[in-house]
Amino acid sequence: MTLPAAQLTGISKRFNAVVANDGVDLVLRRGTVHAVMGENGAGKSTLMSILFGLLSPDAGQILIAGRPQVFTSPLDAIAAGLGMVHQHFKLFDSLSVAANVVYGAEPRRAGLFDRRAAEARVRELGERYGLQIDPRARVSSLSVGERQRVEILKALHRDATILILDEPTAVLTPGEVTTLFAVIRRAADAGTTVVLVTHKINEVLTVSDEVTVLRDGRVTGHFLTGETSSAQLVHAMTGREVRPVSNPGLGSPGATVLQVRDAGVVDAGITRVRSVSFAVRAGEIVGIAGVSGNGQHELVEAILGTRPTQSGTVELLGADVTRWTVRDRRLRGVAVIPEDRRGEGSAIGMSITENLALGHHRTAPIGAERGIRRGWISVRAARAEARALIAGYDVRTAGEQQSVGSLSGGNAQKVVIARELSHNAPLLIAEQPTQGVDVGAIEAIHGRLLDYRAGGGAILLVSHEISELLALADRILVMLDGALVAEFSRADATTAGIGAAMAGLAAQNLPNGSRP
Amino acid sequence: MHVFELSFVAAVLLAATPVLFASLAGAISAQVGVFNIALEGQMLWGAFAAVAASYYTGNPWAGVLAAVVSTAVFALVLAVGAARWKADPIVIAIGSNLFALGITGFLMGVLFDVSGSFSPRGLVGLPKMQWLHDVPVLGAVFGGQTALVPLALVLIVVVGLWLLFTPHGLRLRGVGEHPEAAASLGINVPGYQFWVTIAAGALCGFAGAQLSLGNVTVFTENMTAGRGWIAVAAVMLVAGRPLWLPLACLGFGAAEALGFRLQGVGAPQQLTDAAPYLITILVLVLTRIRIPRRTKASLTA
Amino acid sequence: MSDSRASWRAHPAARLVDAAARHPAVVPLAAVAVAVLIGGVIIAAAGLDPVTAYAAVLAGALDPDTLDYTFSVWGFICGMALVAAIPLRMGEFNLGGNGQLVLGGLAAALVAGQSGLPPLVAVPVALLAAAVLAGGFGALSAPLSTRFGIPIIISTLLLSPIAVAVVSYLVRFRIGEAGAAVAQTERFPEGARMWAIGDLSYTNVGLLVVIGLMVAFWLVDSRTAVGFELRVVGANRRFGAYGGVRVGRLAFGAMAASGAVAGVVGAIITLSSPYRLIDGALLSPGYTFAGLAAALLAGGRPALIPVTAILFTVLQVGGAAMERSADVPRQLSDVLQGVVIVVLALRTVIDSRRSGESGAR
Structure with missing residues (x-):
């Protein structure tokens, strides 16, 4: 069968002055893993939203299995055999895994919701694709990786023949990524077409069969994965060779600015931060690595004071500020670039x-x-x-x-x-300072952070980009499940070492008292 | 004072029934994520429509029908505004409550040429279920009540179970918890919100009809007197578990019924009027103190 | 469809129309126009003449002989608009104005009823007592919200009838005039009455007090750190908390100030003619919701409140005249207030459709 699973021709979409997609062509062959690559703002999300019926294109045509389709809503797309796993999961926390999977397409018995059939369906799909999960568990009790499995199961339950995964690895540990890739392969081998939206080159090279690269809303490259190289992909993504990350010297640490001792944070009964201790000194950048959702944000909130600590102390410039208000802490000397710039910042x-x-x-x-x-x-x-x-x-x-x-x-x-x-402020906390920023702006922001350090500032840099931490931080702490599990100095930090620690595979150089 | 007499149970139920209907309306709205504080005005409109229709037709059931249908129509403002157009439901509700207060008084003047209250001869109230009189217990509790009283209880149970055990109930709960997630699975979120808001209006119609043709047989200006707000508080109290509504509302009914009895022994009406509000506030505060402790304990255990 | 709209928009005349439609005064004016129109339809449907009715409203409100009274009502509505506007600035609704109003009246009556206070002391002390009592009562809602998670809109509504009932009880049974047919206190002594302005019988220094409060709110709102924080929290509560605003304390202050203003208004009304606290008299004119409507119509902006309050004053004062001369029930005022508020709420639709066109990703 040579008919492609989906064929998008000449897709264009603009938002006022901004051209998000400009004549994009995309051919998805049946049973393959097709990577759609590009930097932030390249138009990947818009293209996928159009394919999934969330947006309607200004121009262009979509063929699914050879048949022209006009999607007015995701419902149409789902009916045509598409399924999408969004970057931000769309799950009902209070409902069970089974209810989440079948929601909107429930098995029924005598007009009632057939819970047993739903649970059986989840088990059956799980076995077929290697997605083991307890169908009765409440979603609120699941880890991020498990939630993603629920999302994939939702699509599979609806017999999706085309599965779109939007940046699926951003929230996973390296170990979970491996599992996910195995699932992806298995699904493709079973005839499902998988679209992997990503900006990570190594993932593309590892798991995909084909790559389409977008830049500024246009297709700038289409390759068979086996016949391309990372340099070629980078060139297609950025239009230039990326300079190696500048490697500034180490800082010259002075007096302690921030001292956190045994800090614990509990939110709605769930422990988010457990017994964390560390210090940041003037003229030093301390990085916190970790897959997002492992307590980094709660730790930042506890230092700023927007979230109370259940235990431990926070000291700022020698004063115990644990019971201080946000305002007093800020006056004492802390500034925060929050992760959610729009909602909080x-x-x-x-x-x-x-x-x-x-x-x-x-x-x-x-x-x-x-x-x-x-x-x-x-x-x-x-x-x-x-x-x-x-x-x-x-x-x-x-x-x-x-x-x-x-x-x-x-x-x-x-x-x-x-x-x-x-x-x-003597202490600057920067959470994901370069997330959603284009390449030029990243350099500018990194430059500013280094200047800040040179001016004697202490910086706590929270990032899930290991490369960013390696480029900037004097020391890197790794956070996993609310605890600090490893510490690396710049000299002995490697991507592999940090990645292993993020996944819980290795624990080394534990800072004092960071274990519960 | 004989609190444990069955007649007291009957009095509690009678006082609680309008609030039961209204709180069920509020609870289903909350399930689809619409903060519905228009209950007060809708109930008032329902009470007026019931009296007007019963007066014109001579049939109290026509009054109930008119109340239910016209209040559902009344709820269109909130349904269209909040569900379809995403306007602020709080502001709409404040406006529509004020509108209800004004229009009922206005129509009372225009149609019946009275002000304050309307209880002409020939206004027929809802019949009581006298035929239950000989049944032990049930007779004492329901014998003097209208059929709307047991209907309120039955509806709460039916809706509560429907939410838990049917596909549509599941979908409805999802709509309120995470509208984007529901929409991404092809659920028509504004549609659910729209129709649930309309249904809530119909329930407020029942509430009003019971108030003006069941509890008494008269319409007086602003006769809901804050019952809609008590219903909102009851919705907060049960936090998404409609099956608990009777408990919350009967507490209010007990406060009101007790108030009547206390008035009977000479307590000033002003103070007994305040009792339901005081009790509602206290219960809200008390439950808020207990809940966090309990969850903490259960999770650390 | 979007293409045709885009080309329509490019036309210069259309742009002019578009720009005019975005003027901040358009929405309130349109809301009023729609309300008047709907009110007219309702009057006509009731078999009455809308033109006569509205003419009666205007004539009644602007009658030179009673302009004095109209001005005093405008002052009360401005005051109650302030009560609504202060918490509205931080995104909260104080719907308990009635309870705070009567507590103010009670405090004023208790102070004014004490004979022997020198005239220069009695009135300020009464106003102060009213502000403290009603402000404290209003402030209760802040900890109920921050500590117990009961929304301010709910707690103010539930607390208000309690205050109303208690004051009603006290007037009827404890501090009322013995042997009177109406539940009311005795007339306050001369020295404890609101200072008059010339020989006007309704408008008195109380109006100046309310104007002073409005000016104060305008200054606080636009020129002080607290006012800025109030607006920041109203725009985005998380942003405020992150920026160091003590949201709980701010809510406490806003609710206390709001309640205090309500108390002062209650005190002014009570200390004005007929110089008694009368059961129910503070509430029957419906100043609380007229004020809320005026505040909503002004979008909470202090500078607009005196203007929007005019509309509801005309409705309030003229409504009674309309009932007398055109035989249209005065409740039409409430109907129109309700319609104005609903139309205002629906305006967000227009706004979001606009921003949906221009701001989508």
Whole structure:
């Protein structure tokens, strides 16, 4: 059978001025693993949303098994045999695995929901594709890797012949990635067509049969995996050879700025951070590696004070701030670039000036700490400050009174980074500072972090990009299931070593007291 | 005061029934993720529609029908606004409650040329289930009640079980918990929200009819007097488990029934009026204190 | 379809229309227009003449002979609009204005009823007592929300009838005038009445107090750190908490301030003619929800409140006149208030459709 499973021709989609897809062609051959590659913003997600019926294209045609299709909703796509595992899982936490898998296509008996049949179906699919999971478990009790299996089972339950996986490995440990790839192979061998959306070259080379590369909304390369190389893929993705990561010297650590001792965080009965201890000194970048969801974010929240600790202490510049409010900690000297820039790091309905002013509004020049102006705000000073930061950080905007929501993602992110860096706080916490940023901006941000360190700042860098940590951090701590399980100095840190620790395969150089 | 008399149970049930209907309306709205605080106004409209229709037709069941249908139509504002157009359900509800208060008073003046309250001769209330009188226990509890009283209890159980054991119930629960997830599986989320909000309106119609043709046979301006808010509190109390609603609402009914009895022995009406609210607030606070402790204990055990 | 719309948009005249449609005054004005229209339909459907009715409303509200009264009502509605607007700025609803209003009236009556206070002391002390009592009561909702997770909108609604019942009980049985047919306190002594302005019988210094409160709110909102934090939390609560705003404390302050303003309004009404606390009299005009409607119509913006309050004042004062002269029940005012609020809520639709066109990824 030579008819492709799916054929997309001339797909175009624009959002106002932004061209997300421009005449994209994609041919998915039956029973193959087809990687769709590209950097952030290259148009992969838009293309997949169109294929899955979440967006309708401005132009172009979709053929599924030779038949033209117009999807007005994912329902149409599902009916045509497509299934999609989104990057952010779409699961019902309070329901069981079986209920999640069959939701919307439930087996029935006498008009009632047939729970037994649903559970049997999950077991049967699990055995067929190597996706073992307890059908009765509540999703809220599952690990990230298990949740992903539920997502895949959902698609398989609906007899998907084309399975789209959107950045499936971003949330997995290396061990789980191996398992996933085995599942992918098994599904492809059974005749399912798998689309793997990713920007990681080694994954593409490991598991795919074919690769289509996107850049700026266009196809810039199509290869058979066996006939291509990583250099060729990089060139197609970026249009240039990527320079090797700059390797700046080590910092020169001074006095301790942050000292965390035995910190524990419990959220809704689940332990997120267990007995974590470490220190960050002035003039040092300490990295925290780990698959996302292993307690890094909760640890950051505990240091900033937006989340209470159940045990242990947090010391900032020698003072025990464990019971302090966020405001007092910030005044003492901590700034945070949060992971969720849009939801936590900004108010998109407010102006750039107002977004930049938060946290600076009680100190000169915008506010005043004492005297007759205490508690008052100078709007003029706030606007002047905003203009200076907009210029200094190259925020592209029509003016400082524009709303942050009107900015592009990258520029909105610069507003957050500008605000936090301009505190010149002794401690800077940067969570995934380069996530969702284009290559040029990554270099700029890395440069700023290194300057910050050179100026005597202490930086806690949380990232799930091992390469980023290797490029910047003086020391790297690995977090797994809420605990620090390994520490590497720059000298003996390797991708393999850190990856193994992230997966729980090795524990070395344990910092004192980080084990429960 | 004989709290454990069956007549007291009957009084509690009577007081609780309008709130039962309304809280079921609120609970199903909550299940699909619509914060429904329009219950108060919808119930008031239902009470008015029931009295008006019963008065014109001479048949109280026509009143019930009119209340249910017209309140479902009344709920269109919330259904279209919140489910279809994604407008703020709180603001819509505040507006529609005010509208209900105004329009019922307005129509009372225009149609019946009275203000304050309307209870003409010839206004027929709902019949009581006298035929139950000889049945032990049931007779004492339900014999003096309208058929809507047991209906409220039955509906809660049916809806509660339907949510748990049918495909549509499963889908409905998913819609409220994670609308994007439901939508990604082809579930028409606004559709569920729309029809559930309409159904909630119909339930508020029952609540109003029971209030104005069952509990009493009169319509008075603002006669719901905060029962819709008690229902909202009851919804919060059961936190997504509709089968527990009777417990929450009977607490309110008990407070009101007890109030009547206390008035009978000379307690001022103003203070007994406040009792249901005070009890509702206290119960909300008390349950909020206990829940975290319990979950903590069960998880660390 | 999207193509044709795009080309339509490119037309210069269409752009002008588009720009005009985005002016911030359009939405409130449209809401009012729609409400008036719907009200007209309702009046007509009831077999009455909308034009006569509305003319009666305007004539009643703007009658030069009673303009004094109209102004005093405008002051009360502005005050209650402030009560709604302060928490609205941080995204919270205070629907317990009635309870806070009567507690203010109670505190004022208790202070004013004490004979022997010198006139210059009695009124300020009464206002202060009202602010403290009602402010404290309003502030209760903040810990109920932060500690126990009971939304402020719910707790204010549940607490309000308790206060109303207690005050009603006290007026009827404890502090009321003995032997009176109506549950009311005795007339306050001359020295404990709201200071008059000239020989006006309704409008008095209380109006100036309310105007002062509005100016204060405007200053706090636009020029102070607290006002800024209030707006930040209203725009994105997580952002506020992350930025160091003490959200719980802010909610406490906002609810206390909101309740205090309600208390002051209650005190002003009570200390004005007829200089008694009368059971139910503070609530029957419905200032709380008229104020809420005015605040919503103003989008919580302090500078617009005096303007939007005019509309609801006209409805309130003119409604009674309409009932008298055009035989249209005064409850039409409530109907129109409700319609204005609903139309305002639905405006988000227009907004989101617009932003959906321009802001999608």
